[in-house]
Amino acid sequence: MDPRLLETLRAVGTQGGVTAAAAALHLTPSAVSQQVAVLQRETGVALTERVGRGVRLTPAGEALADAALDVAVALERARAACDAFLVEPRGTVRVSAFASAAQLLFPRLLDRMPAGIEIECADEDVAQADFAGLTDRIDLVVAHRPDGAGTWGEHVRVEPLLREPLDVAVPRDHRLADQARVQPADLDGEAWISVREGFPVSTVLAAVAAASGTDPRIVHRINDFHVAAALVAAGHGISLLPRHSFGNAAGLRLLPLTGVRAGRRIDVLLRADRAERMAVRRVLDELRQVASEIAA
The missing domain is CATH 3.40.190.10 (Periplasmic binding protein-like II)
Structure with a gap:
């Protein structure tokens, strides 16, 4: 199975439909539907079903989407195994934060980054329930929640900042x-x-x-x-x-x-596969250090 098709299926599940998945993956809804159709032909089972005017994953689709995460993690671990031999990690890491956290964190973070890692910053301030969904298109999502609020869900890894x-x-x-x-x-x-x-x-x-x-x-x-x-x-x-x-x-x-x-609790949200990338780990370490300086 093509890992890219598995990634598309996962996005349909985490984003709640074809249109939202297409926006997160920078594809057209038609392309998303076609890729899911290819997977359905390969597996021989229905992976999505109609609900009103949209679609959702069937139990078989959810099982395959869960397995797709394991595939993505394994691929990133393989890449990380090679990256470990580099003197410094390399690559582009996308980081988003809500406006006040961006003001607080981004200038210090950019000042600390070594050559070889390029950070793409974006400000994303969404309703609390929508932060986890940003991880389908952004490597590190700085999110906030009030004291005592519940968890961010089982589909994302959470790293507390401050x-x-x-x-x-x-x-x-x-x-x-x-x-x-x-x-x-x-x-x-x-x-x-x-x-x-x-x-x-x-x-x-x-x-x-x-x-x-x-x-x-x-x-x-x-x-x-x-x-x-x-x-x-x-x-x-x-x-x-x-x-x-x-x-x-x-x-x-x-x-x-x-x-x-x-x-408010300020956390970093990321997907399990992205957490395997050496460059992502380095940026996350620097974010932790910046947050520690601010708290002190």
């Missing part, structure tokens, strides 16, 4: 600006600038609301923390902002929260 506290950002002339820290009850009646539902920080704001016993008054939904910080500094509301990324932002005071575990 925990970043989320503080309450207020303007410097705000009534709470001189306090060392705040409690959820202190924030009753405030106008909030929050991210859209489904993104990690929204879960933390929900915990603040539960602790205070009142629903937050959300006046703006802004996913870009830089825009949120500018609005806070201008007096148009308060927000939850990551401490390492915005601790020195002009016009703001970041106040730690008590009574609520307010923070």
